[in-house]
Amino acid sequence: MSDGSTTSTTGATTSTLPPSVSVRGVRASYGRIEVLHGVDLEVPAGSVFALLGPNGAGKSTLLKVLSGRMRTTAGEVLVGDVPIGKTPSEKLARQGICAVPEGRGIFPNLTVRENLRIWTYRGGITMKDVEEQTYATFPVLKERRRQLAGTMSGGEQQMLAISRALVTRPRVLYLDELSMGLAPLIVAELYELVGTLARQGMTIVLVEQFVTTALAVADHAAIMVHGRIEQQGTPSEMADAALSIYLA
Amino acid sequence: MSNFLQFTVFGIMLGAGYAIAATGLVVTYTTSGVFNFAQGAVGMIAAFGYWELVSAHHVPVLAALVIVLILGASICGAFVERVLMRRLHGASAERPVMVTLGLMVILTGMATILWSPTTQRTVEPMITGQFSLVGINIQVQYVLIIAVAIAVAIGLRALFYTTRTGYALRAVVDDPELLGMSGVSPNRMSQYGWILGFMMAALSGVLLAPTQTTGINIEAMTLLVVSGYAAAIVGRLKNIPVTFAAAIAIGLAENYVLNYVEPHLPANLQTDMTSALPMVFLFIALVTLPSVRLRAVGRLTSMKAPRVAGGRESLVAGAVFLVVAVVVAFAFADTNIKGTTLLTLGGMVLTLAIVGLSLVLLTGYSGQVSLCQFSFMGIGAFIMGKVAGGGSLLGLIAATAICAGVGALIAWPTVRLSDLYLALATFAFADAVATGFFSDGHIYGAGGLMVGRIVLPGLSLGSDTAEFLLVAVFFVLCAWLVLAIRRSLFGRRLVAVNDSPAAYATVGLDIGFTKVAVFAIAAGMAGLAGGLYATVQQIVGTTDFDIFPGIIFVLFVTIWSIRTVSGAFLAALTYVVLNQLWPSSIGIFAGIGIILIGRAAGGILGIEALHVRLPWVKAPSGTSDPSGHLTAFGGTALATEGSRAAG
Numbered sequence: 001m002s003d004g005s006t007t008s009t010t011g012a013t014t015s016t017l018p019p020s021v022s023v024r025g026v027r028a029s030y031g032r033i034e035v036l037h038g039v040d041l042e043v044p045a046g047s048v049f050a051l052l053g054p055n056g057a058g059k060s061t062l063l064k065v066l067s068g069r070m071r072t073t074a075g076e077v078l079v080g081d082v083p084i085g086k087t088p089s090e091k092l093a094r095q096g097i098c099a100v101p102e103g104r105g106i107f108p109n110l111t112v113r114e115n116l117r118i119w120t121y122r123g124g125i126t127m128k129d130v131e132e133q134t135y136a137t138f139p140v141l142k143e144r145r146r147q148l149a150g151t152m153s154g155g156e157q158q159m160l161a162i163s164r165a166l167v168t169r170p171r172v173l174y175l176d177e178l179s180m181g182l183a184p185l186i187v188a189e190l191y192e193l194v195g196t197l198a199r200q201g202m203t204i205v206l207v208e209q210f211v212t213t214a215l216a217v218a219d220h221a222a223i224m225v226h227g228r229i230e231q232q233g234t235p236s237e238m239a240d241a242a243l244s245i246y247l248a
Numbered sequence: 249m250s251n252f253l254q255f256t257v258f259g260i261m262l263g264a265g266y267a268i269a270a271t272g273l274v275v276t277y278t279t280s281g282v283f284n285f286a287q288g289a290v291g292m293i294a295a296f297g298y299w300e301l302v303s304a305h306h307v308p309v310l311a312a313l314v315i316v317l318i319l320g321a322s323i324c325g326a327f328v329e330r331v332l333m334r335r336l337h338g339a340s341a342e343r344p345v346m347v348t349l350g351l352m353v354i355l356t357g358m359a360t361i362l363w364s365p366t367t368q369r370t371v372e373p374m375i376t377g378q379f380s381l382v383g384i385n386i387q388v389q390y391v392l393i394i395a396v397a398i399a400v401a402i403g404l405r406a407l408f409y410t411t412r413t414g415y416a417l418r419a420v421v422d423d424p425e426l427l428g429m430s431g432v433s434p435n436r437m438s439q440y441g442w443i444l445g446f447m448m449a450a451l452s453g454v455l456l457a458p459t460q461t462t463g464i465n466i467e468a469m470t471l472l473v474v475s476g477y478a479a480a481i482v483g484r485l486k487n488i489p490v491t492f493a494a495a496i497a498i499g500l501a502e503n504y505v506l507n508y509v510e511p512h513l514p515a516n517l518q519t520d521m522t523s524a525l526p527m528v529f530l531f532i533a534l535v536t537l538p539s540v541r542l543r544a545v546g547r548l549t550s551m552k553a554p555r556v557a558g559g560r561e562s563l564v565a566g567a568v569f570l571v572v573a574v575v576v577a578f579a580f581a582d583t584n585i586k587g588t589t590l591l592t593l594g595g596m597v598l599t600l601a602i603v604g605l606s607l608v609l610l611t612g613y614s615g616q617v618s619l620c621q622f623s624f625m626g627i628g629a630f631i632m633g634k635v636a637g638g639g640s641l642l643g644l645i646a647a648t649a650i651c652a653g654v655g656a657l658i659a660w661p662t663v664r665l666s667d668l669y670l671a672l673a674t675f676a677f678a679d680a681v682a683t684g685f686f687s688d689g690h691i692y693g694a695g696g697l698m699v700g701r702i703v704l705p706g707l708s709l710g711s712d713t714a715e716f717l718l719v720a721v722f723f724v725l726c727a728w729l730v731l732a733i734r735r736s737l738f739g740r741r742l743v744a745v746n747d748s749p750a751a752y753a754t755v756g757l758d759i760g761f762t763k764v765a766v767f768a769i770a771a772g773m774a775g776l777a778g779g780l781y782a783t784v785q786q787i788v789g790t791t792d793f794d795i796f797p798g799i800i801f802v803l804f805v806t807i808w809s810i811r812t813v814s815g816a817f818l819a820a821l822t823y824v825v826l827n828q829l830w831p832s833s834i835g836i837f838a839g840i841g842i843i844l845i846g847r848a849a850g851g852i853l854g855i856e857a858l859h860v861r862l863p864w865v866k867a868p869s870g871t872s873d874p875s876g877h878l879t880a881f882g883g884t885a886l887a888t889e890g891s892r893a894a895g
Binding site for chain 2: 067068088093094098110114117118164168
């Protein structure tokens, strides 16, 4: 998917190869209830990896672990060769590991512009660049720039949320339920953007309930059930497997 | 005209002082979602600290300001955030309210120990001198306060709306986790917020201290910035310019009322008005602002509700309790502790336990935070002393009924308020009643209001033993009532209102009626307790039902368990014992207790490790939780609130 040279939406080229993500024997619990029972996963560098599964399978919990929002009780997560250990999410974000959480990953009581301003945490990013890139991709956000983000429509809020992935130029991007509660046309538009981001050279893990939507942009996929990886393989292999697992 | 201008300048100065405190509240609330009830107490400590440095140790003013405002306030703010508040993430919405109230009583308790209230301390203005403008004399200190307030408002507005740190400070309360994912440490932002809030509180305390011409007083300084609370509420706890303008308006209104209205009132009402005015402003601000404008930053948390004892279980337990009470009454009839009979103290425990039961019903079951149960108790005691010459059963009935009516009147405009705002409204009511009504010499009389023991036809209840047993009977009856209410349809409705008001409304039930009804029942119960308290003590005074003892008692109930009968009883026992042993430190005990209990919603009695199994209590079917468990501290089955999810 990636040859190691990446191009940003503004045309700037970098030579940083995105890292792979390895999950080895990860266990995690909510209180006394274990929800991840030894998850093993290899996400190749620069690929789009779709994590599928029914409700309650543990997909979002796994994403929380990957983005440093939840501690493991066993196992480890490596980004490249570096274990993330107990690194807090803010440090991971500064290292270029970006997560767009389930729901709307925005601050509802800040304006669109103020949301974008908060995301200029990585060095070398100016507010001017951020605004240019965001408004070029999502022109509607320019019209809404002085509006409180929480007052926008669900689709617009999700556009704002994903624009963080545009402007912060992460090396690894985790997307959780991007399509939740959105109209099919907007979902298609957002997934088109995911494809664009992937082509720029980014390791992407996306959690999704809608199998066909996710597999259309994925290079690899896995199906989670009851806190375990049930199967993993190519998108075509997973499309068949998902049907039987979802209907089981 | 010159008088008017003079009052105006003083009002603006007063308002500017309130504005600094209010903006501190807004900063803390915006960045942490916590309304810091200890804001006034922090200002008070800062004022006393400043006096200690400048007046007692002759430290130069500038050095004292650096020590108090920059070093002291920032270290304390950072400490409070790190040690007290950070671990409350995910706790129920009322818990931060309780912890900041705990901090308030700790600080006032410490101040009482460090600075004897009997000594007069006057703080000199930082800049002395005055000048004349359009025929009025203006003190330079006033100009300093106004200038500092304007600088603070402009500075904070610029910080919040033009800097990335400011955006992060505003964003942290919306979604701290997302802020973390945005590369900014949410904990650090919250800490900055608390530091700023403490600095504002200290600044307002230090600036307003010299305006206290009769000297700084612990309670007065702690409550001085309450008008700032009203301003912060008008600014919806987020809008600094509106908060600032509201504070100035309140300062002006307060000064005009005091100078133009008060002199025309009867002499005995003048002091009452002065004291009660800030709380009246706060109450008005809360009940008149549209509810949609009051943004609540509460968190719904799922908690295990304690098991409610069944009807037969309650009857047996009540009977056992009464047998124990009879044994105690006759065994310790002649025992005295520090000049008070043990049975009188026992009677106080039981009457306070009834107040605790009212809190179980109101806060424990329906989730409404009330800080004014002692006010109803005081009103009940007053009615008891006035009806039929005191000592009449009719007095008890009147105390209960009138307090229930007053409770309903208070509840009606406040039902739409939740958690923090209701706590603030009841806080305002409690202090307004304490300072404007109870402290009036004409209410309880200079030496206190004498109340006789209850006399029933053909039955003498004049002895301490008879009185103790009478109060024990009332306690058991109230406990039965509370548990019966909880088991009833109305009780399930209370729990439902607490769990999800929205879901409650969607099934066609009237939230307002339910809330007013439970508030009225709880107020009536507190009024009954007040009537009984008066007959136990036989004399009640102006300070018996002050705001601070009321808050301390609520804290003790929360510490033990605000959801159980046994929690109410143990809280009353703790309160009376500590009040006898260390009366000046009782606030410190309560404050430390609530801090230690932290986010444990069930209080001490909710800690499973302390539960013991009673062999004769059957385990209910259909639950995996250990039931039939009794806390090690509850001696009767009235306290058999093991742990089971509420039905």
